[in-house]
Amino acid sequence: MRRVTSPGEARAARRSLGGTVGFVPTMGALHAGHLSLVRRAREENAHVVASIFVNPAQFGPKEDLSAYPRPLERDLELLEKEGVALVLVPEPAAMYAPGFETWVEPGSLAARLEGERRPGHFRGVLTVVAKLLNAVEPDRAYFGQKDAQQAVLIRRMARDLDFASEVVVCPIVRESDGLAMSSRNVYLSAEERKAAPVLARALAAASLAWDAGERRGDALKRVVLTVLASEPLARPDYVSAADADTLEETMGEAPRLLLSTAVRFGATRLLDNVVLPHGTGL
């Protein structure tokens, strides 16, 4: 596995690979969710390129940029084991040179849910993803459904700005008790960790209601909230039932319904979601 530290080096190394490239951009602190993206990329492409970059531009001033876990050596070992050919690990200065001032700005899709609670977050995400796509020139780029709004926004960006790369969104990978894999799960205390699977249970309950014929967004959200309320450590931030394409909140039926929630456990904020009907994905 070759390691490079700047977008320019990444492009040169990628071009020397030849053949199709699947790209997995990450912030490191890799877990089984990331590795599922790498495996999918390996299946669908001749080579896999990954990146590890805790992108300052997508953190708010009061967020966990400095605390974000950075187990770099372990991450590199995991990527190497998975057969990654090339990894880009840039310093912030290699991504945001002095005088940097050109941003990719999302529109209305970024106004709700995470975007409403984290001003500037998706501008930072889209800008760094645009930079990485331009540097790595992948045939396909892989993102997890866990960050559903991010995935929808990146796909919209790729369409709007005519990026050549196909955006592939992969299913959520879960712990055995249902908790969606996240690099932020390490922040949870033992007690919070025990409580956290309530997110998955709440969404599963709403999925059962869907299976039983319930299509009203409000009713499905109430099911989620009822289950979340059973866990005293869970403080719901939002529960949303939205059209999976437009991210607009829906009262009635949508072709694909994105049921998503953000819940705080102490200082840690966790996300989870399901797209209905089952097996649809983003």
Next chain:
Amino acid sequence: MRRVTSPGEARAARRSLGGTVGFVPTMGALHAGHLSLVRRAREENAHVVASIFVNPAQFGPKEDLSAYPRPLERDLELLEKEGVALVLVPEPAAMYAPGFETWVEPGSLAARLEGERRPGHFRGVLTVVAKLLNAVEPDRAYFGQKDAQQAVLIRRMARDLDFASEVVVCPIVRESDGLAMSSRNVYLSAEERKAAPVLARALAAASLAWDAGERRGDALKRVVLTVLASEPLARPDYVSAADADTLEETMGEAPRLLLSTAVRFGATRLLDNVVLPHGTGL
């Protein structure tokens, strides 16, 4: 010369060309300035790709979008004669699909001069150029120095967002009486056309002052304004002496000085500029 109508077709056709590609994006109404870009692109690349698209996103609500000249058949003939291999001529709907909402936003470089007078103009320019670079994947993209701020902003975007294409800025091409070539020159009445070369004369006078040792931005601007004042039909909008890299107005010496001006003749607004020392260019 092959003609395509969508970014996706352009990408497929460009990839089938093989070899290096030089790209000349235009709004049509081609003149000798555009053709100089095509020739330079042909010299430096195996193939030349051009585009003709009057980009609605870079026109303000009160600007000349509908009046902008569109002599398409003539433009296509000119490009074919110059050996262009591929031309993209999209309809607006092929560039801005329903739900389009992702924009490339410039920063402080866009705040002054043209950007200050044309809110949103450079957002429209950068967004369409980003789309075209992603579609055409050129090795080099060619722009004219006549639109100096645009050229500086596009180069900054390419650097900030890690576009693979090299941005090449080519010298201003002038009529025999000095008037900088522009698609908007056709708007001038016969009387205004006779008056318009005063822009070039004013910049030439300032260049002579530079040659004589004058380095103060204010003094050079005064020379420009004095010559402009000699022409009753010329109504100066601005005269600027700015650092050619930062576009910040400079009172004293800059490594490269961009002396630029926008002047109205009736309803027509013309731009011209010179970069000092002579022979520097952008």
